[in-house]
Structure formats: C-alpha cells, structure tokens
Amino acid sequence: MAVTDTSPGWLGKSIKRKEDDRFIAGRGNYIEDINLPAMLHMAILRSPYAHARINGIDASAASALPGVVAVVTGELLAQHKLAWMPTLSGDTQAVLATDKVRFQGQEVACVIAEDRYVAHDALELIEVDYEPLPAVVDPFAALDDGAPLIRDDKDGQTDNRIYHWEAGDAEATERAFAEADRVVTVNTHYPRSHPAPLECCGCVADVNPASSRATIYMTSQAPHAIRTVFALVAGLPEQNIQVISPDIGGGFGNKVPVYPGYVVATAASLLIGRPVKWIEDRTGNLISTGFARDFHMKGELALTNDGRMLGLRVKMLSDQGYAYADAQPSKLKAGLFHIVTGSYDMPAAHVITDGAYTNKAPGGVAYRCSFRVTEASFLIERLVQSAAYDLGIDPVELRRKNFIRSDQFPYTSATGFVYDSGDYEGALDLALEKARYSELRAEQAELRKEGKLIGIGIASMTEALGAGPSRDYDILGIKMFDSAELRVHPTGKAILKLGVRHQGQGHETTFAQIVAHELGIPPDDILVHEGDTDNTPYGLGTYASRSTPVAGAAAAMVARKLRDKSKKIAAHLLEVAEEDLEWEIGKFSVKGAPDRSKTIQEIAFAAYTDHPPGMEAGLEGAHYYDPPNLTFPFATYIVVVEVDAETGEWKPRQVVAVDDCGVRINPMIVEGQIMGGLTEGFAMSAMQQITFDEDGNCIGANFMDYLLPTAWETPHFDLYETCTPSPHHPIGCKGVGESATVGSPAAFVNAVVDAVAHLGVRDVDMPVTSGAVWEAIQAVKGTG
Amino acid sequence: MHRSITVTVNGQSRTAEVEPRMLLVYFLREVLDLRGVHVGCDTTSCGVCAVLLDGVPVKSCTMFAVQADGRSLTTVEGLASNGQKHAVQEGFKEEHGLQCGFCTPAMMLVASALLEENANPSESEIRWAISGNLCRCTGYQNIVKAVQHAAATLNPQPASGRTT
Structure with missing residues (x-):
C-alpha cells in the first residue's frame, strides 16, 4: 500500500534489509551468544514477599557448594556504596536489598558460579530471614493517612506520595466547564503492562584487573547513556568503560533502564577479576524489570450541545511501584501526558497527576511510546466516543467538528505543545x-x-515524539540530541556510526538509505555501525520512536557536510569554481556541460589522493543534531x-x-x-x-x-x-x-x-x- | 553422573557426555555451539527454542538432551544446503518477516516443517501452525506472507495463497 516514492534517489524505496542475512542464518549475535574465557555465571535470588524486613541472610551453605565463587548480598555492596542506585527519574532503587524488600521479585542476593546450573542450585541454599510487613497494593490506599510507609529509607519521606504535578490553565478550564452545555466523563484504568521482548535482559561484564578497563556487553537500548550512569554511580573513569550492545532481541522500552543484574555482574567482575555473565529468566524479566502504564484516569470533556469541545479536565494517579523510575526524558513529572488534547482544537485544558509508591516493581518505561502519550491518546479518544453517544451524533462528525484544521499549523495546544504539521x-x-x-x-x-x-x-x-529539543528534554541532565559520524573510504564505500541502537527497527538499512539519498553512495556500500560506545559518537539511544527524527536527521546533516566538502574537491578536480557545479544524486557536474562531472566515488578517492592544497585530507565528519521541536x-x-x-x-x-x-x-x-x-x-x-x-x-x-x-x-x-x-x-x-x-x-x-x-x-x-x-x-x- | 548421547544434528552424527538434567536447548547452544536456537521463556510458551526432532517441531527448553539420544535434529544452521538458502529463509527476507530476529530461526523451522506436510497451506493453516511461536515485532502478517512466498518457491504449481 506504500505510495511514498520520491524517485530518483533512495528515499521511499522498499529495499530488503541488510541485517536480515545474519538473522535468517541463525548468526545473530545476542547477549547470550557472548562467551569469554574464564567466564563465570550469575543467578539472582528474589524476594517471595512484597514487603518484608530482612533480619539476616545466611549464605554459608551456598558459598560452600562446589563451583560457587561468590555470593553477593546488599551488605557486601553497601561496603562499596553500591547497595542503592539512581533511577532514570532521579529517585533511588536498591541494587540488592539491605534493610527491606519492597516488592515481590526484588533482588536479594546473587550467586556467582562456574556454571549456570550450579549458580541456580546455590540460590536454593541461601537462607533469608524475612519478617513480613503489610503490603501496599492499591495506589489510592497508598495515599491514605496511616498507610504503611514504603520508602522509610528516604530522609524526609513521610508518606507514599511521589509527586503532584499540574499542566495547563486551571482557571480557563473552570470557565469552560461553567459555560458547557454538558460534561462527559470517562473513568478508566490503563492497566499495568509489560513490554516483554522475547529476549530477556542480560549482560557479560568483563573488568580486566590489569588494565582496569570494564567492557560490558549488555542488552541496552541506550549504551552511551548507560556508560555515563555507570561512570557516575561506580566512580569509574568513563574512558575505561566500554558498553557494547550486541544484537538485541526486542526492546520496546524494557531495555532502557539500568537493572540491578547489570550492576551486580559488573561489581562482581570487578571484585573477582573474571568476566561474569548474567542472563535473566522470563519470570525475572516480568516480575522485576520496567513495566509500563498503570494510570488511573478520570477525564472530563466540556461541550456545547452542538458538539463543540470547550475544555478538558484530567485527574489521574500513577501507580509507580516502590521507586519512581519512569524512563521519561522531560522535566515534566508525567512525561508527555499533557498531549492529552490529542487531535482537537481544545480551547482550555488542565491536567493534575499524582504519583504513589506501592509495593510493586519499579519501572514506568516508555513501552513502545513516548512517555505517557499512550495513556493520553487513549483517554481523549475514549472521551470523544462517549461524548458522541451522549450528544447523539456520529463519532466521525464529532471528530471532524473539532479537529485542528490543516491551516492552523504550527498549532499551539492548550498545554503548550507546538504541533508541527x-x-x-x-x-x-x-x-x-x-x-x-x-x-x-x-x-x-x-x-x-x-x-x-x-x-x-x-x-x-x-x-x-522525537525527543527532543535539548532545552526541554534530558535524561539525568544529559541533553537529548543525537549524533552521526560518517566516513567515506577512498574506494567510495562508507561507514555511518550512530549514537542510537536498534532492536529490529532496520537502522542498518534505513540509515544507509538516508546517506545514499544525500550522497549517492548505494546503501549496500554503507555499513551502519551502532551499539559500541568506543566506536560510535555519543547519543541517547533508541526508544520513543526518536531514532529517525533525531539520529536520522543527524545522518542527513553529516552527509550534507560531506557533500559540501565534496563540492570543493570536485571543483578542484574539474578546475572550475564551486558555483559552476550542480549536484544530482551521486555526482557533481559542470553547469551546462553535464559530461564534465565527478562521481562521489571519484571525489572520495581524491579526498585521500588529490585533495586541494590547504584542505584537510579525508572525507569524514560528525554531526550532533538537536531537533528544534518534537x-x-x-x-x-x-x-x-x-x-x-x-x-x-x-x-x-x-x-x-x-x-x-x-x-x-x-x-x-x-x-x-x-x-x-x-x-x-x-x-x-x-x-x-x-x-x-x-x-x-x-x-x-x-x-x-x-x-x-x-x-x-x-x-x-x-x-x-x-x-x-x-x-x-x-x-x-x-x-x-x-x-x-x-x-x-x-x-x-x-x-x-x-x-x-x-x-x-x-x-x-x-x-x-x-x-x-x-x-x-x-x-x-x-x-x- | 554424565551420560553419553549420540544425536544426528543437521545430518552430522555428534556424540557428547552430558548431565542428565541438561536441557536440549543448552546442549545445542553450549555443547554443540549452535547459537541459532534461543531461550525466551523457560515454560514452553514462546517457542523461540523450537527445533525439529525427526522433522517435527519440539520446544527444546522443556526437553532433556538425553531424550534426544539416537534421534535426528534440525536447527536453523541446517536449513541452508550447498550454500543455498532454504526457501523459507528467502521468504522471510523478501517479505520482511523478521525484525529483531530473535524468534526467526524457530519460526522458520516450524514453517519448513509445515511445508513438508502441506505444500500449499492457507493463511489460516499457516497462522495455526505458527501459533506456538510468539513474535513481538512483526504482528505475524509478514511471517504469513513469508511462508506463502516459500510455498510458492517450493511448489510453483498450483498457485499458492488459496483462501481459508
């Protein structure tokens, strides 16, 4: 059904994927396929209770099992100040529990052993003395006076409220509701979901005691950001950390955060001096890693009797689990939820959201979405349908009557977004x-x-989507630009290196097409390289559909830089002024004399063999792209x-x-x-x-x-x-x-x-x- | 405690000493170094560990290696022959039947087993045959097309794609 075809060039072409050959041959290189000499295996002991005090852990029998090299507990990590780590939203999360467990499935201890089976055998020998505590399951009850305090570890935290946040104009919205003929209400719960990629999380941490260099292979959608977090948390010099994301068996947001398994495996490798491999099992993945959604929402839409939307009022409560760990890049507590006015020209809107701690796994990842747009879109589209029934008009007509019109773009929404087109x-x-x-x-x-x-x-x-303008979007202070490096080799072939990391989205093909479109080098001649922090430019990663809006733009921009340099080289080779040249995809030719031309391949060769005097050799560049808008x-x-x-x-x-x-x-x-x-x-x-x-x-x-x-x-x-x-x-x-x-x-x-x-x-x-x-x-x- | 087993894998006889509790999937991955078979759920639910046992799909995460003693196994590494891709491999590439690639080897093996017994399956028959294999990326539609593509390659007449 595809109709996009902007011939000539490489945009709009459904070329087959370059990455497929290795996958269909069974030669993908996923985390479980990484094996290093002298490598140890790690398994995680998880809490059976949602809320309990830990009175003691006896690991002596586990430690004595032949093949067990070490048992790591929170107490051991605490000696190295690694028992807690920051979340992506600036809260804290336990690496291994010390004082209490706060959700069922929480990481309590890790066994490091010579093989996978022994590591799991040893888990059963660890004795943990738990004192069960009342669990807080309902987020509304969590905010009641007298609810058990979940985060008693945090100074100044006296209840289970994490945040209260408002967006939009409360007064204008109140006025709209006062003038409305009718108000339609939808009360709904967007249930807790889990991205559940078919490959679970995992890592192989290899800290070389001789060089102090840490090479960490891990299932990360954002290897550069993870490296910086590791450097900050563990105090390791950043140049000594190399994060490599090999092929990833699906991510969908689940593989953005740092999980305790990565941290313990790295710490264990550092302490033991041998590589440590951790491969999560499915239960571990579903019970402990980044969930999504879990919003209790009440939406009210104010309308006139003839179906004009006047205002939108939303109140919601987010069940965050025991840590505020939203993988959301904005300074706004509820991420991009305030796009809740959707496709409609809504004169006024006001959004109130609260976040509550409960005895559940932390998370709040952007599961195949830009953070919280999924819940927002669902709410407004449900409201529109309910309103249509109440008004007795067709849902299509109600939408048509209230759409932002094509001539209103760029359109500024009541909550402050500037829609591009x-x-x-x-x-x-x-x-x-x-x-x-x-x-x-x-x-x-x-x-x-x-x-x-x-x-x-x-x-x-x-x-x-497409975070983001760095003035508004960052992760722990790291601005959300993205980057591309492009080098055209002497033979006219190229390598494009990106700061993002695909998990099946086809970057190896798509981004080669962008460069092909801009420079005329066929996609088959362009290698796209991602997921290695030593060998790609800094970037924030692949999630929230941001790769093409941001890294794709960076790829186009760096290709244009090289095209500009190519023009100078072509002018030199053809002995004409730059302004006498014109570009068609793949070559520069002299205006009015199209037979006098130089292909990009000839220009690339000249960049290394016959470049103009005074010009730097080579055909290579980098671009960091900071998008002006989503x-x-x-x-x-x-x-x-x-x-x-x-x-x-x-x-x-x-x-x-x-x-x-x-x-x-x-x-x-x-x-x-x-x-x-x-x-x-x-x-x-x-x-x-x-x-x-x-x-x-x-x-x-x-x-x-x-x-x-x-x-x-x-x-x-x-x-x-x-x-x-x-x-x-x-x-x-x-x-x-x-x-x-x-x-x-x-x-x-x-x-x-x-x-x-x-x-x-x-x-x-x-x-x-x-x-x-x-x-x-x-x-x-x-x-x- | 170890036991010697002999299996024919992708046409080659392989003998190894294994612990009786070793799962077939780890035998294939770690003893025989066949990395195209994956582990996704540990509960026989997702199917990324599927291989062919005497030509029939089995989930190798819930079968012991010793149970395969004397049997014949096919993994993704055995799909191509004489340097030529199997028709299902071609089909998956041509029809964009894969994204992250994690479910792909097992999906292709199950598809190849289907085509062995049903040369011209309907969409419904294909969907049923692969319903023990989860895919989180594609939504299955292109996998169905990939299998139809392979059927058409293997069995050009009669034309494939009859309706359900």
Whole structure:
C-alpha cells in the first residue's frame, strides 16, 4: 500500500534489509551468544514477599557448594556504596536489598558460579530471614493517612506520595466547564503492562584487573547513556568503560533502564577479576524489570450541545511501584501526558497527576511510546466516543467538528505543545473510505435486528515524539540530541556510526538509505555501525520512536557536510569554481556541460589522493543534531469487531490503519513497524495485564499468566498512508514505531463498546476480556 | 553422573557426555555451539527454542538432551544446503518477516516443517501452525506472507495463497 516514492534517489524505496542475512542464518549475535574465557555465571535470588524486613541472610551453605565463587548480598555492596542506585527519574532503587524488600521479585542476593546450573542450585541454599510487613497494593490506599510507609529509607519521606504535578490553565478550564452545555466523563484504568521482548535482559561484564578497563556487553537500548550512569554511580573513569550492545532481541522500552543484574555482574567482575555473565529468566524479566502504564484516569470533556469541545479536565494517579523510575526524558513529572488534547482544537485544558509508591516493581518505561502519550491518546479518544453517544451524533462528525484544521499549523495546544504539521481530516477520510464506513453502519443496524452485534471503533490519534529539543528534554541532565559520524573510504564505500541502537527497527538499512539519498553512495556500500560506545559518537539511544527524527536527521546533516566538502574537491578536480557545479544524486557536474562531472566515488578517492592544497585530507565528519521541536505523527485507526452478547466474546473482523509519519524512508520497514505496533495495541486492549493479589503477589510473571497474542488471535491489518512532511526535519520524517501502539488501543476498545452501546454500555476497562464485556452488559441490564 | 548421547544434528552424527538434567536447548547452544536456537521463556510458551526432532517441531527448553539420544535434529544452521538458502529463509527476507530476529530461526523451522506436510497451506493453516511461536515485532502478517512466498518457491504449481 506504500505510495511514498520520491524517485530518483533512495528515499521511499522498499529495499530488503541488510541485517536480515545474519538473522535468517541463525548468526545473530545476542547477549547470550557472548562467551569469554574464564567466564563465570550469575543467578539472582528474589524476594517471595512484597514487603518484608530482612533480619539476616545466611549464605554459608551456598558459598560452600562446589563451583560457587561468590555470593553477593546488599551488605557486601553497601561496603562499596553500591547497595542503592539512581533511577532514570532521579529517585533511588536498591541494587540488592539491605534493610527491606519492597516488592515481590526484588533482588536479594546473587550467586556467582562456574556454571549456570550450579549458580541456580546455590540460590536454593541461601537462607533469608524475612519478617513480613503489610503490603501496599492499591495506589489510592497508598495515599491514605496511616498507610504503611514504603520508602522509610528516604530522609524526609513521610508518606507514599511521589509527586503532584499540574499542566495547563486551571482557571480557563473552570470557565469552560461553567459555560458547557454538558460534561462527559470517562473513568478508566490503563492497566499495568509489560513490554516483554522475547529476549530477556542480560549482560557479560568483563573488568580486566590489569588494565582496569570494564567492557560490558549488555542488552541496552541506550549504551552511551548507560556508560555515563555507570561512570557516575561506580566512580569509574568513563574512558575505561566500554558498553557494547550486541544484537538485541526486542526492546520496546524494557531495555532502557539500568537493572540491578547489570550492576551486580559488573561489581562482581570487578571484585573477582573474571568476566561474569548474567542472563535473566522470563519470570525475572516480568516480575522485576520496567513495566509500563498503570494510570488511573478520570477525564472530563466540556461541550456545547452542538458538539463543540470547550475544555478538558484530567485527574489521574500513577501507580509507580516502590521507586519512581519512569524512563521519561522531560522535566515534566508525567512525561508527555499533557498531549492529552490529542487531535482537537481544545480551547482550555488542565491536567493534575499524582504519583504513589506501592509495593510493586519499579519501572514506568516508555513501552513502545513516548512517555505517557499512550495513556493520553487513549483517554481523549475514549472521551470523544462517549461524548458522541451522549450528544447523539456520529463519532466521525464529532471528530471532524473539532479537529485542528490543516491551516492552523504550527498549532499551539492548550498545554503548550507546538504541533508541527497535520491533516487529520485527510487521514480520517481515507480510513472511512477504505473501511467503507457508511456501509458498516448500515450493516450494524441490520445485524442488530438479527441479534448479531458488530462494533466500529475509531481513533484519530496525534502524538508527540522525537525527543527532543535539548532545552526541554534530558535524561539525568544529559541533553537529548543525537549524533552521526560518517566516513567515506577512498574506494567510495562508507561507514555511518550512530549514537542510537536498534532492536529490529532496520537502522542498518534505513540509515544507509538516508546517506545514499544525500550522497549517492548505494546503501549496500554503507555499513551502519551502532551499539559500541568506543566506536560510535555519543547519543541517547533508541526508544520513543526518536531514532529517525533525531539520529536520522543527524545522518542527513553529516552527509550534507560531506557533500559540501565534496563540492570543493570536485571543483578542484574539474578546475572550475564551486558555483559552476550542480549536484544530482551521486555526482557533481559542470553547469551546462553535464559530461564534465565527478562521481562521489571519484571525489572520495581524491579526498585521500588529490585533495586541494590547504584542505584537510579525508572525507569524514560528525554531526550532533538537536531537533528544534518534537515531531507529531498522526493516524486514524478503524477497528470492526464482532461481539457475542451472550458470552461477551469478541474478535476483530477488520483493522484499517491510515498512518501519516511524514516522508517514509523505507515503506516496507515502516509498514512492518506499524503492524507490530497495531499488534501491541491489540494485545494491550485484549489481554496483556500484570496484576497483584492483596498481598502483593505478582500475577503474570510468566507467559502462561501474562498473555501475548499469537498469530492465531492477531487480526489482519489493512494499511494505508497519507504524507504530511515534518517541516523541521531535514528530510521531512516523523517517527513511527510507536504510533500504532499509542493510537490503536482506543480503536479496539471503542469498537467493543460501540457494539454494545445501544444497550447502554459506555465503558469497558482494558484488558477487554470476554468476561469484562459480559459483566458490562449485565451491569446495564441490571440498571434497566 | 554424565551420560553419553549420540544425536544426528543437521545430518552430522555428534556424540557428547552430558548431565542428565541438561536441557536440549543448552546442549545445542553450549555443547554443540549452535547459537541459532534461543531461550525466551523457560515454560514452553514462546517457542523461540523450537527445533525439529525427526522433522517435527519440539520446544527444546522443556526437553532433556538425553531424550534426544539416537534421534535426528534440525536447527536453523541446517536449513541452508550447498550454500543455498532454504526457501523459507528467502521468504522471510523478501517479505520482511523478521525484525529483531530473535524468534526467526524457530519460526522458520516450524514453517519448513509445515511445508513438508502441506505444500500449499492457507493463511489460516499457516497462522495455526505458527501459533506456538510468539513474535513481538512483526504482528505475524509478514511471517504469513513469508511462508506463502516459500510455498510458492517450493511448489510453483498450483498457485499458492488459496483462501481459508
């Protein structure tokens, strides 16, 4: 369905991926494939309790087991001031528990042994004397007076509140509500989810006692930032730390934070003087590493009777777990949640959010999203549908009436975002046409007469991604630019080095295409290198769909720098003035004499063999790109579902996606990203959820309880596009990897609600299980 | 405590001493150095550890190496022959059936086993056959197309892609 093709050149071409050959041969190089001489293996002992005091740990039997080299406890780490570490949001998190455990699955001790099996055997020999404490599971109860204090380790922390934060204009919003004809409310919980990449986390830490050099292979989406954190936390000189992210088996935000396993393995390697390998198991991954979402939200939309939106008021509570560890890059406590006004020209908005500690794993990662846009997009799209029902008008018409119009861009939202570009009606119209919307509505009415239910759900999503302008976005103070280094070798082949690190997004192909487009060197002649802090420029990493908006821009800009130098060399070679030359992809030729030209390959050779006097040799450069703004991709998703009113069972019948991410570099890869995103949107709306019982036991710490969609449940997707370039990106791109995950859950839920709306149902919380649908139907029957 | 086992892996006979509790996946990865088989969940749920045992897909994270004694195994390393990619490998590349690549070796092995017994599977048959293998990146649609691509290569007539 891809229509982008900006021939000539390499943009808009669905070339096959350069990285595929090694993966289809089984020759990917993932963390578990890294083995070093004399390497030891580490296993982690986890707490069975959600909240308990540790009265003592007896590791003597474990230490005595043949093959065990060391047992590391929090007490040992505390002697080296490593028992606690900072989170990405500036809170603290235990590396290994010392005083208390504060969630089920918390890291308590680590065994380092000669082999993996012995390390796990030894875990069972460690005796921990726990004194169970009442667990705080409900975030609302956590804020009650007298709730057990979770972070009693923190000076001055007297309750479980982490933050209170407001955005927008409270007074203007109050006025809007006072003037409104009606107010529509949605109360919902965006459930705790987990990115669950198929490869768990892991590392091989190799601290060489002779050179004091630490080489840490790890599953990190952000190796440079991690290295800086390691340098700051461990006090190691940064030049002596090399972080290498080998091939990563999926990340989705889960592999952004620093986890205790990485720190203990590195500390153990330092203390023992041998490489230490830690490979997380699935339960460890699900129970302890970065979760996502878990927002309790109340949204109120003020409208006139003819459907004009006047204002939006949101109050929400975030269940953060025992540490505030949001992987969010802004100075705003709730990340980018305040894009909650979505695609609509909302005159006023006010957002209040609170964060609470609970006895759950820390996290709050940007799971295939820019931090918290997923919850924001869901809330406004659910509100719009509810409002349409209340007003008795079609959800399409309500959207149309309130969209930000194409001529309003750049558009400043009520909460302060400056949207770069958009054509929301264009995407909506195409989706309606492809889904045959009016026929669907007629079919829905006909089927209802036969007692059969279908529902049509729409989401017209706009989001913000591409962090970011460094004035607004940083991680622990490190500004969120990104970088590219490009060297064209004498033979005209090139290497492009980037500060980001892909996990399947196709950078080795896409970024080669960018350089190919700018310089005319074919993508096959360009090696893209990422994930090695010694050999790539500094960058903030790959997550939140920022690689193309930021690193992709850096790649284009450094290629342009080299093109500028190439022009000087070409002028020298052709013995003409620079202004007499013109560029077409791949060569400079003399204006009016096109047969007099030099290809980029000839110019590259000359850069090392015949460069102009006074010019530096070589054809190489670097660019650090600080984007002037975020990019604002948008989409309309239409989902059609069939619902069985007797059982509540539902399944998608049709999914139409119209995405606009600006210029598409490789449409095949973009569509792959969108289909992956839609699948995760379906997964969150239909099944993914991590819950806890009243004692704080985690339900969902394995793939038998935490359900992921297989090929059997996953629907077929029909993809279409519109193209509204970003005006500030060098080649007009916006990010895309997360868009469908951000926008589609509301379409799935809206569809199920739409199927039963005529019965009076207005809401079903995610995950929308058949039981939840059945209960929602029974509830409205009960109220008659 | 160790036991000697002999297995035929990708056509070659291999003999090794293993602990009885060693899982097949670690035998393949660590003893035979076949790294294309992966571990994703430890509970037979995700399928990234799938290999073919006498031509039939099994999840090697819940099978002991000693249980494979005397049997024949195929891993991703055995899919290509004489330097030529297997049709499913070509299909996965041509149809963008992989992103991070972690589920890919097992997915391709299961697909190849399907095509051995059903030369022209429908979309529904393909989705059912791979439903024991999770993928978090692709949404499966291009994997289905990749298998159809391979079917068309292996069995040009009749045309593949009949509907469900």
